[in-house]
Amino acid sequence: KVSPDDVQSLSQCDIPHPRMLDADFIQFSYAPRSLHEDKTLLGCLSMFEDLNFISRWRIRRDSLARFVLMVKKGYRNPPYHNWMHAYTVAQFCYQLIKNLKLEESLDDIELFALFVSCLCHDIDHRGTNNSFQNASKSVLAALYSSEGSVLEDYQQVLDLMRDIVLATDLAHHFKILKQLREMAERGYDKSSLKDRKNLLCLLMTSCDLSDQTRPWDNTKKVAALIYKEFFSQGDMEKSKGLQPIDMMDRERAQIPALQIGFLDHVALPVYKLLGMMFEPAHEVADRVNDNKNHWEKISNLIKLKRGGSQVRMTFEE
Ligand SMILES: Cc1nc2ccc(C(=O)NCC(C)C)cc2n2c(-c3cc(OC(C)(C)C)ccc3Cl)nnc12
Numbered sequence: 001k002v003s004p005d006d007v008q009s010l011s012q013c014d015i016p017h018p019r020m021l022d023a024d025f026i027q028f029s030y031a032p033r034s035l036h037e038d039k040t041l042l043g044c045l046s047m048f049e050d051l052n053f054i055s056r057w058r059i060r061r062d063s064l065a066r067f068v069l070m071v072k073k074g075y076r077n078p079p080y081h082n083w084m085h086a087y088t089v090a091q092f093c094y095q096l097i098k099n100l101k102l103e104e105s106l107d108d109i110e111l112f113a114l115f116v117s118c119l120c121h122d123i124d125h126r127g128t129n130n131s132f133q134n135a136s137k138s139v140l141a142a143l144y145s146s147e148g149s150v151l152e153d154y155q156q157v158l159d160l161m162r163d164i165v166l167a168t169d170l171a172h173h174f175k176i177l178k179q180l181r182e183m184a185e186r187g188y189d190k191s192s193l194k195d196r197k198n199l200l201c202l203l204m205t206s207c208d209l210s211d212q213t214r215p216w217d218n219t220k221k222v223a224a225l226i227y228k229e230f231f232s233q234g235d236m237e238k239s240k241g242l243q244p245i246d247m248m249d250r251e252r253a254q255i256p257a258l259q260i261g262f263l264d265h266v267a268l269p270v271y272k273l274l275g276m277m278f279e280p281a282h283e284v285a286d287r288v289n290d291n292k293n294h295w296e297k298i299s300n301l302i303k304l305k306r307g308g309s310q311v312r313m314t315f316e317e
């Protein structure tokens with residue numbers, strides 16, 4: 001239920017090269033949230049075009065327009081898990097494909113499924129627990145124009161997407177972590193189906209966490225959004241007489257300490273594994289480490305001031 005006028009204008013507009021949206025669009029140091037939300041659909045078309053997906057998969061312009069409009073509409077508006085999260089996740093995926101030369105490690109259908117999964121992975125997220133159901137099926141149908149589409153591999157893309165989106169579940173990530181370590185230590189084997197699936201999961205998780213790989217100002221802003229979302233879930237649980245976990249309790253959460261723990265135990269290991277397999281990813285892991293060091297500085301400042309409550313969101317630089 002997207003407006004035909006929107007579909008028409010998005011189908012007929014000239015698609016700019018990514019560097020026209022921002023000279024640093026391809027750089028890992030670029031902050032995709034700096035692009036205004038009303039230019040993000042154009043940003044998606046620009047990435048589809050520059051990744052050569054439009055010609056490779058013979059995607060009609062009106063189908064592509066309808067697809068990105070439906071995906072954007074499929075997101076609700078919680079503080080963090082909204083359309084801008086999906087767009088920034090897909091933008092990092094674009095940078096990975098370009099900077100790590102992923103076309104040498106994965107098939108083009110796998111890269112296409114990865115990029116589309118990034119856009120769809122948190123559709124309908126209600127800011128509590130993500131509910132990615134067959135919502136992706138309906139939007140994906142928009143991508144494949146019905147009349148004799150050449151995309152008979154529609155089912156293959158759907159199958160790939162299911163495995164890839166599963167990777168954005170924390171429990172699943174921890175479950176395969178041992179295999180990811182083993183693969184990174186031994187070296188990626190692109191002829192192994194298991195390695196390809198595991199690499200796709202690692203890439204998806206890397207994209208989902210990519211806000212942590214950007215300069216500090218982005219990390220700080222994103223933390224405020226994440227805890228705004230966590231705390232309103234905690235408030236909801238309290239209103240039902242439940243005691244939320246500290247991370248979701250605005251009275252008890254110590255944000256710097258929680259973020260140091262999350263970067264140490266979840267985010268950093270992901271980018272270190274990526275760096276073991278792709279040299280250019282070292283830069284990304286370093287920036288996550290810089291952000292962790294920043295949180296440690298803040299945490300020490302708060303300890304020095306002792307009296308200061310740890311919930312204050314306006315952190316000193
Ligand atoms: C900045 C940042 N802080 C976070 C702090 C805590 C947690 C959390 O869930 N802690 C629960 C305990 C058991 C670990 C997640 C956080 N988080 C995520 C995130 C990642 C997810 O899963 C993958 C992508 C597989 C890692 C799934 C959902 C989310 Cl919200 N994205 N950014 C963040």
Ligand SMILES: [Mg+2]
Nearest residue numbers: 121122130168
């Ligand atoms: Mg999610």
Ligand SMILES: [Zn+2]
Nearest residue numbers: 121122168208
């Ligand atoms: Zn996500």
